[in-house]
Amino acid sequence: MAALGVAFIALPFAGLVIRTPWxxxxxxxxxxxxxxxxxxxxxxxxxxxxxxxxxxxxLAWTLARGSFRGKTLVRxxxxxxxxxxxxVAGVGLLAAFGRRSGIVGVWLYxxxxxxxxxxxxxxxxxxxxxSFPLAVLALEAGLRGLDERLEDAASTLGAxxxxxxxxxxxxxxxxxxxxxxxxxxxxxxxxxxxxxxxAGNLRGRTQTLPLAVFEQLQTDPDAAFAVxxxxxxxxxxxxxxxRGRFLR
Amino acid sequence: xxxxxAVTVVTxxxxxxxxxxxxxxxxxxxxxxxxxxxxxxTAAFSDIGEAFEAANPGVTVTFNFGPSDGLATQIxxxxxxxxxxxxxPTWMDAVANDGPGVTGRTxxxxxxxxxxxxxxxxxxxxxxxxxxxxxxxxxxxAEGVPAGDYAREVFANARIxxxxxxxxxxxxxxxxxxxxxxxxxxxxxxxxxxTDVTPALAGQLTLVAIPDEVNVTATYxxxxxxxxxxxxxxxxxxxxxxxxxxxxxxxxxxxPAP
Amino acid sequence: xxxxxxxxxxxxxxxxxxxxxADAGQTVALLGPNGAGKSTxxxxxxxxxxxxxxxxxxxxxxLDDASNGVHIPPEHRPIGVVFQDLxxxxxxxxxxxxxxxxxxxxxxxxxxxxxARRSLERLGVAARADARPRQLSGGEAQRVAxxxxxxxxxxxxxxxxxxxxxxxxxRARVRELIGDELARFPGVCVxxxxxxxxxxxxxxxxxVLEEGRVTQIGSPEQIRAAPRSRYAADLVGVNAFRGILxxxxxxxxxxxxxxGDVVVPWPDDFDGGEVIGLLRPVDVTLxxxxxxxxxxxxxxxxxxxxxxxxxxxRVRIATAPPLVAEITAGSxxxxxxxxxxxxxxxxxxxxxxILPP
Numbered sequence: 001m002a003a004l005g006v007a008f009i010a011l012p013f014a015g016l017v018i019r020t021p022w023x024x025x026x027x028x029x030x031x032x033x034x035x036x037x038x039x040x041x042x043x044x045x046x047x048x049x050x051x052x053x054x055x056x057x058x059l060a061w062t063l064a065r066g067s068f069r070g071k072t073l074v075r076x077x078x079x080x081x082x083x084x085x086x087x088v089a090g091v092g093l094l095a096a097f098g099r100r101s102g103i104v105g106v107w108l109y110x111x112x113x114x115x116x117x118x119x120x121x122x123x124x125x126x127x128x129x130x131s132f133p134l135a136v137l138a139l140e141a142g143l144r145g146l147d148e149r150l151e152d153a154a155s156t157l158g159a160x161x162x163x164x165x166x167x168x169x170x171x172x173x174x175x176x177x178x179x180x181x182x183x184x185x186x187x188x189x190x191x192x193x194x195x196x197x198x199a200g201n202l203r204g205r206t207q208t209l210p211l212a213v214f215e216q217l218q219t220d221p222d223a224a225f226a227v228x229x230x231x232x233x234x235x236x237x238x239x240x241x242x243r244g245r246f247l248r
Numbered sequence: 249x250x251x252x253x254a255v256t257v258v259t260x261x262x263x264x265x266x267x268x269x270x271x272x273x274x275x276x277x278x279x280x281x282x283x284x285x286x287x288x289x290t291a292a293f294s295d296i297g298e299a300f301e302a303a304n305p306g307v308t309v310t311f312n313f314g315p316s317d318g319l320a321t322q323i324x325x326x327x328x329x330x331x332x333x334x335x336x337p338t339w340m341d342a343v344a345n346d347g348p349g350v351t352g353r354t355x356x357x358x359x360x361x362x363x364x365x366x367x368x369x370x371x372x373x374x375x376x377x378x379x380x381x382x383x384x385x386x387x388x389x390a391e392g393v394p395a396g397d398y399a400r401e402v403f404a405n406a407r408i409x410x411x412x413x414x415x416x417x418x419x420x421x422x423x424x425x426x427x428x429x430x431x432x433x434x435x436x437x438x439x440x441x442x443t444d445v446t447p448a449l450a451g452q453l454t455l456v457a458i459p460d461e462v463n464v465t466a467t468y469x470x471x472x473x474x475x476x477x478x479x480x481x482x483x484x485x486x487x488x489x490x491x492x493x494x495x496x497x498x499x500x501x502x503x504p505a506p
Numbered sequence: 507x508x509x510x511x512x513x514x515x516x517x518x519x520x521x522x523x524x525x526x527x528a529d530a531g532q533t534v535a536l537l538g539p540n541g542a543g544k545s546t547x548x549x550x551x552x553x554x555x556x557x558x559x560x561x562x563x564x565x566x567x568x569l570d571d572a573s574n575g576v577h578i579p580p581e582h583r584p585i586g587v588v589f590q591d592l593x594x595x596x597x598x599x600x601x602x603x604x605x606x607x608x609x610x611x612x613x614x615x616x617x618x619x620x621x622a623r624r625s626l627e628r629l630g631v632a633a634r635a636d637a638r639p640r641q642l643s644g645g646e647a648q649r650v651a652x653x654x655x656x657x658x659x660x661x662x663x664x665x666x667x668x669x670x671x672x673x674x675x676x677r678a679r680v681r682e683l684i685g686d687e688l689a690r691f692p693g694v695c696v697x698x699x700x701x702x703x704x705x706x707x708x709x710x711x712x713x714v715l716e717e718g719r720v721t722q723i724g725s726p727e728q729i730r731a732a733p734r735s736r737y738a739a740d741l742v743g744v745n746a747f748r749g750i751l752x753x754x755x756x757x758x759x760x761x762x763x764x765x766g767d768v769v770v771p772w773p774d775d776f777d778g779g780e781v782i783g784l785l786r787p788v789d790v791t792l793x794x795x796x797x798x799x800x801x802x803x804x805x806x807x808x809x810x811x812x813x814x815x816x817x818x819x820r821v822r823i824a825t826a827p828p829l830v831a832e833i834t835a836g837s838x839x840x841x842x843x844x845x846x847x848x849x850x851x852x853x854x855x856x857x858x859x860i861l862p863p
Contacts, residue, residue: 100366100433117434118385118417152554153593155580158658159610167610171597200418200429201390207419214421218318219392221325 013232020229021222028226036204037212038230041189044120044208048127048188049181052135056180060139065148082133089129090197097125097198122199123206127191131184138183142176186235281481282328284312284319286335286394286468287422288359291446292500293333296493300485303492307481315393315422323347323473330476331485333468335359335423336394340469350471351479356489358503359466361398362442363456364430371436373456376402379437380411387418387426387435395423398464399439405462427453441466443501467505507661509694513560513570515543515550522546522718525560528711530661533688533695535709537702539737543718544698545590548664551696552587553580564662564694581610583662586655590667590698592647594639600650601626601635607658625653629683645676652687663688663695669704684708702741706730714738732861734782743820745790745830747783751776751860758802758855766826769802770858782861787820789857790831793850794841801852805829809847812838823851 021028028034062068063075081089097105097116108114116122146169154164170177192210199206201215209231216224285293290313297309312319312329320339323329324347332350334340344350365373371384379386389396396419403409417435420426426438431452445453470489472482489497494504507530515522522543528534536544549555551562553569556577562570569578586607594603601622608618626632629649634642642650648668655663668684669677685708688695699705705712706726714722714729714737722734733739739746749763751770759772761783770783791797797804807825819838821831829851843849 094432094434098432098434115385115434147593149589149591150593150595152580153587153589154595154606154610156552156554156583156585156587157607157610157654158581159606160581163610167606168595172595174597196421200387201420202416202418205417215390215392215419218315218321218390218421221321 016225016229016232019222020225024222025226025229028223029230033203033207033212033216034227034230037207037209037227040120040123040204040207041209041231044123044127045185045188047124048131049135049185051124051128052132052184052188053139053177053181056132056135056139056184060136060143063136064140064143078136079133081130086130086191086193087197088193090126090194093122093126093129093194093198097122117198118200118202118206120199120205123195123208126194126198127188127208130191130194131187134187135180135184138176138180139173142173142180145176146172182238186239189235190231279307279478279481281307281309281330281478281485282312283309283331283333283485284314284323284327284329285331285333286316286319287313287424288335288395288441288443289313289333289468290424291448292443292493292497292502295496296489299492299496300488303488304481304484309485313424315389317342317392317394318421320347328477329473330478330482331470331472333470333489334394335466335468336397337467337469338397339394340471343473344471347473349474351474352483352486353469353471354486354490355467355505356470356493357468357497357505359441359443359468359501360463360503361395361402361439361458361466362444363458364427364438364440364444365436365454365456366430366433367452367454369454370433373437375456376406376408376412376458376462379415380408381415384415385417385434385436386412386415387420387429387438388416389423389426389439390419390421393420393422394466395426395440398466401464402439402458402462405464406459446500465503468502507565507693508563509551509662509696510561510563511547511551513547513550513557513562513572515546515555515557517546517549517555520546520718522550522715524713524715524720526713526720526723528694528696530694531692532711533697533709535697535699535705535712536715537699537705537712537741538715539700541717542715544700544715545666547715548587548666548696548698551662552585552664553578553583584658584660585662585664586658586660587664588648588651588655588666588668590670592639592651594642594647594651594654596639599636599638600631600642600646603639603650604654604657607654611658622653622657625657626650629653629687643676644672645680648672648676648680649683652684656687656691661693663691663693664698665695666698667700668697669699669701681707733784734861739784743787743830745785745787747785747827747858749780751778751781753778761858761860763827765828766805768827768858769855770860771856773860776860783858784861785829785853785858787830787832790829790851790853792821792823792831792833792837792841792843793852794847795850797850797852799852800854802855804850804852806848806850809843809845809849811845812843814838823849825851 094101096102099105099109099115099117105116151164151168154168190210195208196211201207201211209227213224213227216227293311297311300309301307316334316336316339320342323332323343332343340353363373373379388399391397403412418429423440423444426440427444429435430438442455445455470486472479472486476482509528512525520543524547536547538544550557557570557572559572561568568576569583570576601619604622604625605618608621609615623635626635629652631646631649634646639647669681672680681704688708697709711725712729713720716735716737722729722738729738730742733742733744733746736746747761747763747768749761751759751761753772754760754769757772759770761768761770768783805825807823810822810824813820814835817835819833819835821833821843823829823831831851
């Protein structure tokens with residue numbers, strides 16, 4: 001049964017490896033389209049992971065340590081982007097930030113002339129929205145697993161709350177922080193539905209690797225296979241590279 | 249252990265049953281026709297499909313609407329499609345030459361391009377030249393998609409390609425997505441077909457005409473895909489589109505084939 | 507440097523009420539059974555749990571004043587704590603753990619490390635300075651924890667069950683070490699323990715805590731001489747009866763304990779009321795047959811347990827009230843005593859010492 005599971009996961013990768021046009025691979029991957037999409041993807045995913053962490057840590061802290069009414073509801077909202085179809089997430093972002101259909105977007109556009117759709121910011125927003133829950137869940141789990149009494153011990157040794165956070169809590173959370181960053185980065189890298197719906201598709205500005213793959217797929221499947229291989233290779237390398245050290 | 253075995257047996261059985269069900273080719277009773285058609289044909293072909301089903305009891309028509317380039321690629325990659333209706337000859341050629349091949353290929357309609365703007369036209373687009381203005385948020389279909397290639401052809405014809413293409417903020421996967429971006433108000437204008445402002449959308453969208461001398465006429469071919477399981481039914485559908493389906497196409501604004 | 511504690515502390519369903527004092531250089535032991543509230547009280551003194559009522563003062567400085575809303579957080583109290591689970595920082599080496607208290611207070615890392623290593627050397631674990639806590643043995647970890655608590659020269663040292671997690675061998679060594687450190691420690695030390703030997707050897711005076719209340723305060727000798735509760739008496743190995751004393755006949759009274767009655771001498775100038783009666787186990791005689799004699803207390807019950815310690819044996823009997831008798835190991839053999847055997851326990855009324863409650 002376990003072998004069946006592994007086969008299920010491995011088969012698409014095997015298929016990609018076999019179907020990739022190895023003779024054209026270098027030419028495809030060094031093409032302007034591919035390189036631009038790669039650069040954009042790396043930037044978007046990194047910013048998305050960073051924002052997910054910065055916003056997610058305080059939220060994870062509150063969920064792990066706080067007690068307030070509606071905690072279940074808050075956690076349900078946090079997990080929501082994980083279970084909703086990404087296109088739906090994109091539609092939701094439009095309803096929030098669309099220039100004319102978004103409750104906040106309208107205000108931003110009419111008062112400040114700021115339009116978010118069709119910008120790289122939109123791509124970052126879309127990627128952050130779908131990867132944020134992963135960061136929060138990983139960080140919350142880490143905080144829950146932390147022995148709070150160690151923080152008590154630190155305070156009896158004269159450490160202020162800020163010092164405790166810096167020298168005890170965060171170092172002990174190291175592995176979970178790394179997991180949060182890696183997971184949210186990988187998810188952000190692969191985001192498609194929300195991006196294409198909310199940010200659009202324009203080379204250099206919003207066409208991340210998944211969007212480039214999709215576009216290639218319509219006209220030149222072989223090139224799509226090649227760029228897909230690239231995406232997977234990147235994600236796989238990052239996960240493998242950190243796995244030994246952090247993702248026990 | 250026993251539980252594991254049971255799961256394996258049930259899963260395999262379910263998969264087999266599903267496969268059997270999919271390959272079930274009965275008689276005219278319960279026959280299934282799969283039609284891949286360009287996105288711009290969505291409204292018209294949905295109506296034609298219903299009419300065809302009414303005229304052929306027991307037949308179900310399933311549509312795949314999407315960009316013609318994507319549909320052609322799917323067919324060439326082995327998708328089980330019986331009829332293909334493309335928004336440009338290019339992609340019908342692709343199926344004919346690089347794919348399974350086509351039978352009974354005939355042009356069945358024509359279309360023209362237009363600028364599509366929201367009905368209140370916030371960016372005041374009145375002509376092709378207005379698309380060159382600073383800051384206009386213009387959306388096109390991606391290159392490879394017929395509507396996208398045609399649009400770029402129009403720009404080239406009008407010699408506004410440089411400035412107009414600078415204003416493109418997104419390349420959508422098909423012309424329907426272009427319309428959607430204009431509908432939500434995030435795009436100031438999009439290049440689509442005159443048929444894209446359907447009766448249903450007439451209240452929200454306005455067509456701005458493109459001068460005939462620079463406009464492109466899109467020719468739509470239709471054909472049965474060679475090797476389909478429903479060859480006879482496919483041909484019947486093609487004939488239907490060429491015959492009884494013509495008034496429907498005209499009603500949606502399509503021009504007759506030359 | 508006097509510590510004055512007078513508080514009511516609540517945590518969950520536990521409530522602890524305690525009042526005691528200790529001077530600089532003294533060690534006071536909080537002694538009591540598990541669940542008595544000792545750790546709760548220590549948490550409060552450490553500043554981790556503000557008291558619901560009352561005050562804690564150290565050296566004239568008010569650390570806690572519940573009615574005036576004064577609460578000095580732990581990081582601003584001149585304290586050092588050794589926790590029951592030690593709570594050494596797993597991501598730091600032993601030396602870094604010890605240096606933590608200095609670094610947190612702004613001391614430069616190099617100086618802190620030097621002082622930390624010196625401290626570890628004094629406690630005999632210099633060789634383990636760079637090891638991680640999980641690599642240390644129980645005794646080594648205990649020393650590191652002690653060094654960590656002492657490094658910043660606190661005015662108040664709190665030790666929570668410092669020996670309970672150690673094996674017998676380590677316990678004796680560490681107890682000696684703690685004794686040495688306490689001897690040179692100039693501040694106040696509060697030691698929490700459930701082990702009377704630990705308390706007697708390390709502390710100057712004891713505060714006995716039972717079910718959230720202080721039942722007795724005194725030096726180990728005072729408590730041994732006059733335990734005021736069943737628990738304290740048990741600790742020092744004495745039978746204690748607590749109840750209402752009513753006159754019985756000439757010179758004698760009946761002490762009704764609620765678990766059984768005992769005949770005891772009527773104290774002079776006593777008008778009746780609640781008392782404590784103490785009976786040494788060695789004064790209890792055991793026999794297999796109903797004794798005939800002058801002893802006015804003859805109780806029958808099953809042996810529940812026997813502990814033999816060399817020549818002596820302590821036999822617990824489920825009489826009403828329950829008793830502990832001390833006889834020779836030989837007698838145990840001779841009488842064929844084992845758990846479940848029915849025996850008679852007898853003692854004279856005069857052998858019961860009556861104390862006011």
